[in-house]
Amino acid sequence: MVFWEGYVSDESMGTFAPLVVYWLYAGFYQLLPPLDKYRLHTKTEENDRNLVPLRSVVKGVLLQQFVQAVVAELLFLVTSNGSSSELTVQPSLPIQALQFITAMLVMDTWQYFVHRYMHQNKFLYRHIHSQHHRLVVPYAIGALYNHPLEGLLLDTFGGAISFLVSGMTARTAVFFFCFAVIKTVDDHCGLWLPGNIFQMFFQNNTAYHDIHHQLQGTKFNYSQPFFSIWDKLLGTYVPYTLVKRAEGGFEARLKKD
Template identity: 35%
Template sequence: MTSTNSSSFTSALPPLPPYSLAPVPDLIRGISDAYVFPILPIAVYWILSMVFHVIDVYDIWPQYRLHTPEEITKRNHVSRYEVARDVVIQQIIQIGMSLFLDATEETQMTGKEDYDVAVWATRIRLAQRALPSVLGFLGLNAAAISKNMATSYPLLAGALAGGHYPFLTATSLNGSSPIPVFATWEMRLAKAIYWVLVPGLQLFAASVILDTWQYFLHRLMHVNKWLYTTFHSRHHRLYVPYAYGALYNHPVEGFLLDTLGAGLAYKATGMTQRLGVLFFCLSTIKTVDDHCGYSLPWDPVQHLTSNNAAYHDIHHQTWGIKSNFSQPFFTFWDKVLDTRYKGGRADSLEGKRRAAAGKTK
């Protein structure tokens, strides 16, 4: 497929480049993305979980534990085998959802990136046309300022003149007349918007949507006794969470809370498939880290937001179970709706050490 310049733009604007579309090549050569993408978040889950499991088994950083090893054995009401089994069931459901999403989407195409960047550059050029009016509202003469700066700062002068760059031209393909081109700064800004800002906003919006979905459904499962007893109570058999128990849920809850919530966030934000996989992997990393059972000062994930392992661990305790519903990224819904735990970590490992030290004294 080939596209030429849009007739909606005036002749004063640089022309948009033609483009040819082709299917996006597979991430791993010889293996379809339809098979790779469902597996990546699962691989991330188990690799990160096993890192924390090794830390657990060899007691590498006992000073950062939220609970003692004995608590994991005595307080949890489910075996590690049962946890692993139910997580695998949950991940099979995830694979099915991923295959469904892939089947409902058009083939991802590439080749239009330069065109899309040029569209953003055009928008930047058009936005500059408002500068003279804005400066005039502030009591400044844009034309006079632009004229004075034309020799020393031609690009800045052109922007102040409303995006007027008569000196920025290139030879046309037929060589008959020069054509306008974008300034270097316009193209750099357009690339930053296209490659960084827009995907970043999509990831942030998807995180907010997922957080919103999970907060209200999660809270409902605590408020409604039938939902809690039938579904959510299974997850709370882990009074002392550990990493690979992050997705230990009833299959129905796992589908509704995690799988469906992430799928809706992905669809609502219009992500590409590859950006969507990145979002799923980031969600997986955050969920595993929130259940790891450690408050690690050097773990960047635990410092991105206040919703971290120590925060979510409170929700797994009998004294904090009616609070800290937010997951997996932020805590804003707990703050807005006043469900954030306000007490101290009375039964934390550090709390017990301090209490023991006090009794000794």
């Protein structure tokens, strides 16, 4: 039993809940005070180093989410075979947990190899992936700021493949996609906050991804959004350390041998 049962189908929730959650969670970060003592970059750096204005970032995210919604609707239409979500039997909680973990691993695998190839192929980087790296200093709302083709290949297709391979139901997918969105937003928030569960329990976190956005780290830390497994297996992992800045906040630096 979920709160939307009887009002909205699981398929509709799976399509639109992640979009709403994105703006609620990213908006929460956007509305926070400066919190200078927790920032990985100063506000001045964010304003000076980023190569695209907030208005363009918002438009880019909305475009990606439109495409994402269309693909999700088609995916649920095909996989539901015309049956009502109310008639779908939910598997046991241990099975759902296994599906959740499977989907996380599948998404990580897909995104690692697509993401890495977009860096290694000069044409793809110059014309597609470089759009995301216009945000040299990441912030929450820019988590899904990508070229439309990258958004389709990396995030939308990655989510669809994770859903299909894991075998989860549309209801389980609501929770998985919302969790993935929250994690992705958090990885781009640019803040190292005390008590942040994502930063406490995931090595692949805000500082990990911040390293990748910096010039010295663009060939490392490709893994996203959950684990660092593929980086470590394939030699693209680079360790870092958090250093307190004298003027407040932190800086994620590559560790020197």
